Amino acid sequence: MWKFIVRRIIITLPQILLLSLFVFLLAQLMPGDALTGLVDPNLDPAQIALQRERLGLNNPWYVQYYDWITSALQGDLGQSFRYKMDVTDIIAQRLVNTFWLSLLTLIFTYMIAIPLGITSGRFNDTFRDQMIVGYTYVGFATPLFIFALLLLWLLGFNFGWFPTGGSVQPGLTPGTLDYVLSKLHHLILPALSMALITTVSTVQYLRSEIIDTKQKEFILTARAKGASESRVYNRHIFRNSLLPIAALFGFEITGLIGGTVFIERIYSYPGMGLLLLESISQRDYSVVVAVVLLFGIASIIGALLSDIILSLVDPRIRIK
Amino acid sequence: MNDKLLEIRNLKTSFRIRDDYYAAVDDVSLNVNKNEVLAIVGESGSGKSALAFSIMGLHNRAKMEGSINFKGTNLVGLAPGKINKIRGKEMSMIFQDPLTALNPLMTIEEQIGEVIYLHNKAISNRDKKAKVIELLDQVGIPHAKYVCDQYPHELSGGMRQRVIIAIAIANSPELLIADEPTTALDVTIQAQILDLIRDLKQKMDAGIILITHDLGVVAEMADRVAVMYAGEIVEIAEVNTLFEQPRHPYTRSLLNSVPNSDEKQDKLHVIQGIVPALQNLPREGCRFKTRIPWIAESTHEDHPELHEIAPNHFVRCSCYEHFYFPDETEVENSGLS
Numbered sequence: 010m011w012k013f014i015v016r017r018i019i020i021t022l023p024q025i026l027l028l029s030l031f032v033f034l035l036a037q038l039m040p041g042d043a044l045t046g047l048v049d050p051n052l053d054p055a056q057i058a059l060q061r062e063r064l065g066l067n068n069p070w071y072v073q074y075y076d077w078i079t080s081a082l083q084g085d086l087g088q089s090f091r092y093k094m095d096v097t098d099i100i101a102q103r104l105v106n107t108f109w110l111s112l113l114t115l116i117f118t119y120m121i122a123i124p125l126g127i128t129s130g131r132f133n134d135t136f137r138d139q140m141i142v143g144y145t146y147v148g149f150a151t152p153l154f155i156f157a158l159l160l161l162w163l164l165g166f167n168f169g170w171f172p173t174g175g176s177v178q179p180g181l182t183p184g185t186l187d188y189v190l191s192k193l194h195h196l197i198l199p200a201l202s203m204a205l206i207t208t209v210s211t212v213q214y215l216r217s218e219i220i221d222t223k224q225k226e227f228i229l230t231a232r233a234k235g236a237s238e239s240r241v242y243n244r245h246i247f248r249n250s251l252l253p254i255a256a257l258f259g260f261e262i263t264g265l266i267g268g269t270v271f272i273e274r275i276y277s278y279p280g281m282g283l284l285l286l287e288s289i290s291q292r293d294y295s296v297v298v299a300v301v302l303l304f305g306i307a308s309i310i311g312a313l314l315s316d317i318i319l320s321l322v323d324p325r326i327r328i329k
Numbered sequence: 330m331n332d333k334l335l336e337i338r339n340l341k342t343s344f345r346i347r348d349d350y351y352a353a354v355d356d357v358s359l360n361v362n363k364n365e366v367l368a369i370v371g372e373s374g375s376g377k378s379a380l381a382f383s384i385m386g387l388h389n390r391a392k393m394e395g396s397i398n399f400k401g402t403n404l405v406g407l408a409p410g411k412i413n414k415i416r417g418k419e420m421s422m423i424f425q426d427p428l429t430a431l432n433p434l435m436t437i438e439e440q441i442g443e444v445i446y447l448h449n450k451a452i453s454n455r456d457k458k459a460k461v462i463e464l465l466d467q468v469g470i471p472h473a474k475y476v477c478d479q480y481p482h483e484l485s486g487g488m489r490q491r492v493i494i495a496i497a498i499a500n501s502p503e504l505l506i507a508d509e510p511t512t513a514l515d516v517t518i519q520a521q522i523l524d525l526i527r528d529l530k531q532k533m534d535a536g537i538i539l540i541t542h543d544l545g546v547v548a549e550m551a552d553r554v555a556v557m558y559a560g561e562i563v564e565i566a567e568v569n570t571l572f573e574q575p576r577h578p579y580t581r582s583l584l585n586s587v588p589n590s591d592e593k594q595d596k597l598h599v600i601q602g603i604v605p606a607l608q609n610l611p612r613e614g615c616r617f618k619t620r621i622p623w624i625a626e627s628t629h630e631d632h633p634e635l636h637e638i639a640p641n642h643f644v645r646c647s648c649y650e651h652f653y654f655p656d657e658t659e660v661e662n663s664g665l666s
């Protein structure tokens with residue numbers, strides 16, 4: 010089993026390398042380059058050309074790629090012209106915010122999905138099930154941003170229960186309880202509105218998985234043993250149906266990335282998604298490249314996690 | 330008789346299809362005695378499994394009427410809590426397909442251990458494990474200790490069926506229902522599993538209901554045979570009687586379909602057709618009528634009943650008296666009757 014995991018991890022390295030190459034080439038195709046934003050347009054063109062030469066921007070792409078990737082590996086992702094800061098520093102703050110947002114969203118997602126999916130699957134075609142299925146249809150049909158805007162308007166503006174932007178109340182000292190609580194307070198609404206949508210596919214998946222498992226023959230075996238209905242569900246049906254859900258966990262992360270871009274925009278939450286949008290609109294070249302790269306790496310790690318989880322929980326895949 | 334273990338009276342099990350109920354088991358009455366093997370034969374769709382599931386109470390959305398008396402308790406309409414005390418302990422079942430009848434995510438020890446634990450919650454883990462190993466030995470699985478920690482997918486079909494048998498016999502049931510226990514296995518394994526069941530039959534002192542397609546198996550194992558067609562029992566007799574003096578047209582056809590009979594012409598003596606789907610079953614008159622259209626309408630009863638034509642030999646409908654296979658001449662046949 011460890012062999013499998015190690016092998017699986019090793020495979021991700023070339024994946025990430027390929028991704029970085031892809032991102033780099035894509036960035037090359039974008040109009041302008043790292044210098045365009047940095048320099049004063051009134052400067053002498055000869056001077057600019059000199060700078061360009063000095064920064065290596067006239068080198069062939071593979072040399073540039075090599076320079077970029079080696080410094081990236083050392084934690085240097087270049088300079089943001091807009092913030093006049095190291096990209097690494099900007100991203101570090103944002104990354105933490107997005108991490109908490111994603112984590113809370115995942116927690117909400119499963120807190121909603123598991124009870125709903127289980128109820129819906131166990132009591133399929135009853136009134137309860139129909140209500141839940143109705144919710145998943147609405148969830149599927151409603152674009153995330155509409156839903157988020159609605160919640161923002163209702164709970165944020167109308168009732169004023171939650172802040173409508175930012176990640177923390179200004180003026181609090183990091184590390185204090187008030188600071189942590191304020192962070193959480195800012196997180197709840199964006200995380201919840203994202204979770205209410207992302208949970209829909211998990212609910213549906215769990216529901217159909219349970220309905221499927223219910224009809225398996227080993228469930229009859231369990232009943233024939235004299236197991237009570239609740240034992241049949243807890244020991245056999247849920248356990249076997251949650252397995253594929255566990256495997257989807259990693260891919261959930263990939264799904265979150267797209268979601269955070271919208272959600273952070275709507276709630277002006279200073280995370281990676283918002284940073285990406287801002288940087289694109291301002292042509293903050295090095296930041297865009299870094300964020301896209303990190304998003305890509307997150308997806309790859311998500312897939313990696315899925316495979317590892319599956320190999321740990323499913324004996325049929327577990328390799329000894 | 331005192332050694333009656335199971336007594337089914339007028340059992341009717343109906344499934345709901347769209348808005349109506351259709352009986353898959355229709356007015357079945359039969360007994361199983363202690364130490365007796367009752368075989369149930371009949372083609373696919375004749376309601377054998379539906380009958381077995383009715384006895385085990387495994388139908389969750391079926392309507393059940395009539396009574397199933399098991400050691401003095403009527404199982405029809407019994408509360409789930411009560412039936413769970415009986416299932417897996419006093420009465421158990423071996424399923425048709427060993428590839429799907431085990432939970433893929435549980436070890437063999439967990440799966441056999443579960444049925445032991447369910448009927449003896451106080452048992453210690455050590456005793457339970459010892460019991461599991463003993464059972465694995467008993468059903469002829471080598472390296473029992475090692476197999477304990479294996480998962481179903483690591484075992485062959487034959488081994489899995491042995492595990493299922495181990496689950497079924499774990500609490501020494503008095504009634505064992507085996508629903509086509511060898512159909513899914515290849516021929517050599519089939520023989521081994523049948524040997525095992527026969528072996529257990531002698532040791533266990535239990536009544537066995539053996540559902541099968543295979544008349545060879547019936548001849549070898551059964552004491553009595555019930556032939557089912559379209560949800561009804563059409564003939565029931567001691568095994569020798571049934572093989573030597575089959576009466577009902579359907580039984581005769583079944584016996585002729587055994588491939589290793591000597592006569593080549595036998596193909597002609599097999600009645601064509603299949604059991605109609607539940608919704609399309611003729612429920613008036615003789616259900617077999619449509620498959621033997623060359624037999625005069627008047628020979629069938631309007632409401633066919635089981636007639637005891639000899640001690641312990643029951644046949645449904647009177648059409649058997651006038652039945653002949655289409656290539657036999659009618660003259661010859663009428664000469665017989």
Ligand SMILES: Nc1ncnc2c1ncn2[C@@H]1O[C@H](COP(=O)(O)OP(=O)(O)OP(=O)(O)O)[C@@H](O)[C@H]1O
Pocket residue numbers: 344345353371372373374375376377378379380605606607
């Ligand atoms: N749960 C159910 N709902 C509706 N119809 C059913 C259900 N179970 C069985 N039937 C129908 O009842 C009839 C008898 O089925 P059953 O499974 O008892 O046949 P069988 O004699 O065991 O056949 P086989 O030899 O193929 O196992 C069939 O027409 C089948 O389609």
Ligand SMILES: [Mg+2]
Pocket residue numbers: 377378379508
């Ligand atoms: Mg069957």
